[in-house]
Amino acid sequence: MDETNDLMRQRKEKLNEIRDAGIDPYPHKYEPTHTTQGIHEKYQDVNDTPDEKNRVTIAGRIMTKRDHGKSSFAHLQDSTGRIQVYVRRDGVGPDSYLIYRRFDVGDIIGVSGVVFRTRTGELTINVDTVKLLSKSIRPLPEKWHGLTDKQTRYRQRYADLIMNPEVKEVFLKRTQIVQAIRDMLNEQDFSEVETPILQPIYGGASARPFTTYHKTLDQPLYLRIANELYLKRLIVGGYDKVYEFSRDFRNEGMDRDHNPEFTMLELYQAYADYIDVMKLTENLIANTVEKIHGTTKITYQGQQLDFSPPWQRMTMIESIKEHSSFNPETLSEDELYSKAVQAGIELDGNESKGQIIAELFDTFVEDKLIQPTFIYDYPIEVSPFAKKKPENPEFVERFEFFIAGMELGNAFSELNDPIDQRQRFLEQAANLAKGDDEAFMVDEDFLRALEYGMPPTGGLGIGIDRLTMLLTDQYSIRDVILFPQMRPEN
């Protein structure tokens, strides 16, 4: 590493000088009376004459420092913003001033003083007491260009957050989004629950899991790929409305909208079907957008998006008809297969009709769905937990919704027929045996739960990271995850 560089050596020397002067460079606490933002709001009207009634104490990180002989200006940054401080030798006393001159950009200090306005009109604290709160021995990036290298920003998010205030805005918004959703669900009498992340049998989605091992139990465990089957167990147990913000883990590739660990909101409502869930979804998301932005119309990467309900609804078959040159309804399985091959889709010939339809959808339709759109009625083969459509058992009551060409969520009328569910599990288990590493095992305990009887239920999953991308206008999922997955540096 770069511990030997000159800048760090110099800072360590200053640290020792400060210690030698009898000052603790890492004291235990400090009691600010204000935040920088609070000062800007409260003291808008102060003039250039310092007045003792405008006394404040703040703590923050030195971001700029301009020393001029026996006085100095600096900007301190706290969690709410920045403010200028003016430190004079006559203000703090010669001993303190000498120590202050050993402070560097990056150091965290506390100051007390009186708010006034400088000759150039900037609100400033005229400091009379200064205290070192934490000595920084590693230099921050430069004040003007800041930190732009993506690798460093993702690996050292702490430095990114210090240097790039807009990054912090994104993550504060993420917090607000989650809070808005939580508030709305709580108002609607949903119960927030916690279910296992370490699961002996993974399921509820099609994905390769991460595997770990429990020594005492002497058995493998899987990091959840979904929490669906646990939440449905709770519906069996008598919860009518449950949800969980679930950190899920999928052992798959990473790209602009996939991170190996991500956050999914899953919710289940007894006695509802997927049409009810569609209404819930568009209202939940539209209200969230409105709470965050004050409107349901936002711009994402230059595209106007309108979240106001009702959203467009199309069956999967209709959507393929609209966005391709053929009508899948009128084609045989062989003809569909040919269309897929013509479109460049790689198939091994063992795919079912439903799998081919889903592939055609992915290729012809998905990236064209810019405005919020529900695509509903999915092939049964790709939907092992959804209820069949009464009039057509090849399809299930399932929808996904798409915005800006991204899949944002997935929902269905939950399959509650234990006999049918067992059959679907057996098909998955057969696929697993054939080498499909995204298929999953039979979950006997889940089947036992269904055998007790689960009410008709509507379920929903929403990708919170992707929703945050939309609402913060970020191109990459890595920009809405504080610590995105990276290869080790060395």
Add this chain to the structure above:
RNA sequence: GCGCUGUUAGCUCAAUCGGCAGAGCAUCUGACUCUUAAUCAGAGGGUUGAAGGUUCGAUUCCUUCACGGCGCACCA
């Protein structure tokens, strides 16, 4: 996994056709009690991502590797 592309001082970036590795900011020393990309005078700071090759000579050309970015593939 494939293709393209990047990696030079703490940070942001230059370096012509292969010819002494530079700037700004930051740092250090000195001056300076309303500055704000403070100013002025001076100084220090490099294994050019790593290893190898070609060459009298490589930041520059070639090979391999490491770590990013973008696209594709995989994947909901």
